[in-house]
Amino acid sequence: MNKFGYHGQVLHVDLTNRAFKAESMGAEWYRAYAGGALMGGYFLLRDTKKGVDAFSQENPLVFASGVIAGYDAPALAQFSVITRSPALGEMAMAQCEGEFGRFLKASGYDAVVFRGKAEKPTGLLIEDGVPRFVEAGWVWGNSALESANLFARAYGLRREAIVSVGQAGENRVYFAGIVSGAGNQASRMGVGAVMGSKNLKSFMLRGGSRPKAYDPEKLIGISAAFSGAALERALYASPSTSQASDSRSIMERILDQYRSECACPSCPFGCVHHIGSKEAPLAATSVNRWRAKSLARDPNPDIWLQANALCNSYGLDPADTRQALRFAFECAEARLVEADVEGFTMGDYASVLPLITLIAERRGIGGVFADGALGAAEYIGGEAVSIAKRIINRGEPQAAAVREDTAFALDALSLCPYASYSRDLGPEYVREILFAITGWETTVDDFNRWRMRRERLRALFALREN
DSSP states (O other): OOOSSOOSEEEEEETTTTEEEEEEOOHHHHHHSOBHHHHHHHHHHHTOOTTOOTTSTTSOEEEEOBSSTTSSSTTOOEEEEEEEOTTTSSEEEEEEESTHHHHHHTSSOSEEEEESOOSSOEEEEEETTEEEEEEOTTTTTSOHHHHHHHHHHHHTOOGGGEEEOOHHHHTTOTTBOEEETTSOEEOGGGHHHHHHHTTEEEEEEEOOOOOOOSOHHHHHHHHHHHHHHHTTSOTTOOSOHHHHHHHHHHHHTTGGGEEEEEOOTTOSOOOEEEEOOTTSOOOOEEEEHHHHHHHHHSSOHHHHHHHHHHHHHHTBOHHHHHHHHHHHHHHHHTTSSOSEETTEETTOGGGHHHHHHHHHTTOTTHHHHTTHHHHHHHHHOTTHHHHHHHHHHHOOOOTTOOOGGGHHHHHHHOOOTGGGGSTTOSHHHHHHHHHHHHOOOOOHHHHHHHHHHHHHHHHHHHHHTO
16 A cells, blocks of 8 residues: 555664664554654553653653655644653643754654663664664763764764754753754753653664655645745735834844844745854854744843853753743742852843853752742742742743644644744645645544544543643
8 A cells, every 4th residue: 555645664762772663553543643743642642651750761752753744845844752741741742843854754764762761872873764873972961053063973964864952951951952953942841851861862864765745746836836925925924014014123133143044944934043142152043033023022132142042052942941040030039049149140131141051051059940940939939839830821922822723733733833824824735735745635624633632642641640
């Protein structure tokens, strides 16, 4: 039977015993678990017992592609990472954009499931579908981006084909992410802390080929039509001319630090800005447009740009890091922690930079905030708990807050949330893309089933774990 959109194989990696096992999955399974998050959720529920600790050897770490992810069309340069979250104990489903999703699609496997714990720092390289372990002790302690550069030079790889943890993941910071060599990050719910707990420094890919698409010519046509229509509109365009003007003026506040922008493969939107701060000799940091707008509104954008660069380097979720920093400042203001300690000075925004380093290294007061706002609040006690809850409930608007008519596709099929801001990414586009890649005829009912299955996987896991 022809397979379109998937390889039909899942690779299981036993880090403890340094062993590999391929598992064949049937066509019905792919139809039921079409998205990367769905695939990972399936294995997390199937292969764990109640009470599995996030940092235990039994907790799997799943990198998954999905049936349409990784092909040449807008919104498809994605991959998913699924595990049990150390911060919340929930099923973590993190998504990441960028070119690594295309390399994963060509790896020969639709998902790679890591279990166990390596005896010493280790990397995994899959080359033309053949996996092998590589020694990683010589890069342990380096930043995520520098680790990608080192491995790329050592093995002749493209850095975009490498994902790594930085010092935050190595030290099990509860909001550590997994960073690609291009600077994109699977940042939510502490997936990097789980990767670091397994002594897995990097996951690298080379060669291989993507599964055949059902109708390659149709796929090219859909991609071209989408890109042509989307480029006729500005990404920030709105019915209100004043709103569009406001967006431009906000961005102008950091344009003097702007270096370039880039788009994911086959996508017309340059969502990622490369921005370098004049105040510190840091490498250019990558921020998506929505994050850049948030930074530009801040009264101290230079400091937060440097902070974002540190987050990318150490492998910290920028949103949760900012939340932890706000919590730290409010606790200092309430005299729940010392206001002047180890470079952290109340009222001095520049002091967030050394505090980020302390958090990533779990050193001194940083070790307290490395467990996130709630974890730190439990340690500090008293009024800290109510402060943490207030900050978390206030939160920050995430780019994944999307138009309702495309939410099903984003959540269930691992489509890029940023591309959802285009008026052209709607149900018809998703149906056409699915048909061109897989040959499946789909309806809104199929999308609803995938959406509900994703919600039920997380709900079943939460119910099982009480």
